[in-house]
Amino acid sequence: MERVKARTLSGFMELLPAQQVQFERVKDILAQTYARYGFTPLDTPVIEASEVLLAKAGGETEKQIYRFTKGDTDLSLRFDLTVPLAKYVAMHYNELSFPFRRYQIGKVYRGERAQRGRFREFYQADIDVIGDGSLDIINEAEIPAIIYETFTALGLKRFQIRVNNRKILNGFYAMLNWGHRAGDIMRVVDKLEKIGAEKVGLILHDDLGLDQDAVGDIVEFMSIKGSNAQVLSALEGYRGRNETFDQGLDELNTVVKYLSAFGVDESHFTVDLTIARGLDYYTGTVYETMLLDHPEVGSVCSGGRYDNLAEYYTEKQLPGVGISIGLTRLFYVLQEQEMLNPDLPTAPADVLILPMTDDLSPAIAFATVCRSEGVRAQLYTEPKKFKAKMNYADKQGVPFVAFLGEDEVQSGVVSLKDMTSGEQEKVDISAAPVWLKEKVDARNMGAPIDG
């Protein structure tokens, strides 16, 4: 037979079983945390009509799209979860209740140049709150509180949520009479951390034509640092010169105040005036989240407030606020940096049951009771040597092996071997499932991230 070489496309993450279990654990915590805040799960198609999906796209994004025809239909694979949300809300406007809070964890597709740590198929994990006509500012504080809760639940400690407000930036550039180029200036200033103040100043002057005064004012503004109270206080010095700025400052004050009420420690969030987010889409509060020990990774969770979710589909004004975690990339980084908790089991089963009798009924019955107790039990019945069976358990990292021989069956016990300690003991067969459940639960304690 002619054979084809089995391979997976580059840029597509495909995990080995133990890693997949770790990935699922992270994904489940995101879903659970989002659900705790009253977000409803949504699942939209991976394929959409190109005309619908690309109503708004352009430039870089459009080039990356997987677009093709089937019959005479022009189709595209979704490249984010926001456009499908906009479509969904516009379509189902009359059937939804607002504020509409949804989470979606799903795969998206971008045909980027393949490189290490960049993926063409990757999971995004998004939450958004959509208002009908208006949306209370408290949502802009609750969203970073949810980021905080999510990362904390994952076990991550050294991260920082950076918060800014686009109105402050727009207002500030308007003060300098450069409001008409605010977007371009933001894109330059966005590189501050990477290229430094001097180069940013040069680009602003040479490429955008700002005079030295304006450049000086911008560099000075961007150098406002310190505690949140200090930054907010420094910003007060600019109040009264531009209405948009003042509104942005009020919003930022409110967000910072409520963030404390939500229990987010100041060590985990900071007002950072250099943050703008690339997209013009955002109109108010914006967020980025950095891993403090791995700034090179960039933001692992970003988002912000927008005024019009679905303007390409509906005349309804649907303001909202949302964030997105690039889950596949985050997981890749956690693996690379060896930040995944190695103590959590990754085996497919909690207990491997080895029947040593011809009649399998006692082993089957024991497996059934274990499962109903919530213990993941696998029967191993292949006719292999004892050593091969134990190797199998070992290689998979199964925490417990159960032996059921004639002796055990006769005396109503099961021999349970703890594969970590190597200890083995006989346990009454009726008590064994609960015995296992307790030990297994203890093994599973702890967060997926270690650090």
Next chain:
Amino acid sequence: MERVKARTLSGFMELLPAQQVQFERVKDILAQTYARYGFTPLDTPVIEASEVLLAKAGGETEKQIYRFTKGDTDLSLRFDLTVPLAKYVAMHYNELSFPFRRYQIGKVYRGERAQRGRFREFYQADIDVIGDGSLDIINEAEIPAIIYETFTALGLKRFQIRVNNRKILNGFYAMLNWGHRAGDIMRVVDKLEKIGAEKVGLILHDDLGLDQDAVGDIVEFMSIKGSNAQVLSALEGYRGRNETFDQGLDELNTVVKYLSAFGVDESHFTVDLTIARGLDYYTGTVYETMLLDHPEVGSVCSGGRYDNLAEYYTEKQLPGVGISIGLTRLFYVLQEQEMLNPDLPTAPADVLILPMTDDLSPAIAFATVCRSEGVRAQLYTEPKKFKAKMNYADKQGVPFVAFLGEDEVQSGVVSLKDMTSGEQEKVDISAAPVWLKEKVDARNMGAPIDG
């Protein structure tokens, strides 16, 4: 602004929030049940190289594939989860332990003609056990036991797993000297239930050229009915005439014996000689699962034993056994037939918290404690009239509303309204989260399917 009409492609299931919650509930039970049996979760890319994915495909399947190029790469969307599994196991043979037990619940794509209840994007929920060179027969009995457990956990009562063995059929047709056309005969006999014995006989005679004796023997064989013991006993009458037949009968006897040991009641499984499954791929035990009250739906869970999972990719012999549930189609039928349990909550939150004070801190603190107790809590802070707020809770089906006014805050209580009974009571604020958790858990008792 020019607007695009928001729409979802036909043949793509997109659910409203309440339905999505019901869907997730079904999906979670499948994942949980599979995991209890020691299957590890797997997640493979939706896109594969066409050359890899289509190594084996042909005919009808190939026509339905979503196939396209990106740059100069020839790509296809997966049309099932079995081919990706074969690829995965061939690729990672050295890193896996055998028997390798995996489950995968994921979307697959088939560009079928769109029609009611048929989907172009749909979830499959598969389990497979793959052996290295050999695989114990007990797996062929455990698999239908897992189907039984799964459907029972979903709350389904009136279903029947139909079991047969391809060796019995191949052996039987060989006895008639028609072994060389066994595949074609099976495809005709497969229509027995639909078109009746007379027409099947005509086709076998007219189209395949079987003489009247052979047709008579086949019709007689296929009319073997009764309890499993009766069918097996009737089959014994054919023993000794063909080795393959005898081997198949031994296997079927073993499967039936162990199925009882696994606790599967005879009312839920039956030996059915007419079952063959279309694919030549299957070599031993085969399964179909019928909804007894909806035979028109066809099989909702099918599978079987195969000798060579990955022969197109590797020379290793990898026998296995697996089943697949067409989850999207199953969910569609459950909805259509109104079989989903209407008593289970579908709201995004368990409790909607309405702060009635200017200072939101007490409400935020209460929400936080509720969440840490496992209660899904949503703060509602939009400046709407009281009636609008209650309408919102009502429309979403939120089970409880919590009021926190000055009075409540002063006296350390919260007013909790049960939205089903309309009753309202004041509960000590520190006791309220547990109070809610108990009531919410009680509401969530019960299986997703009602019937």
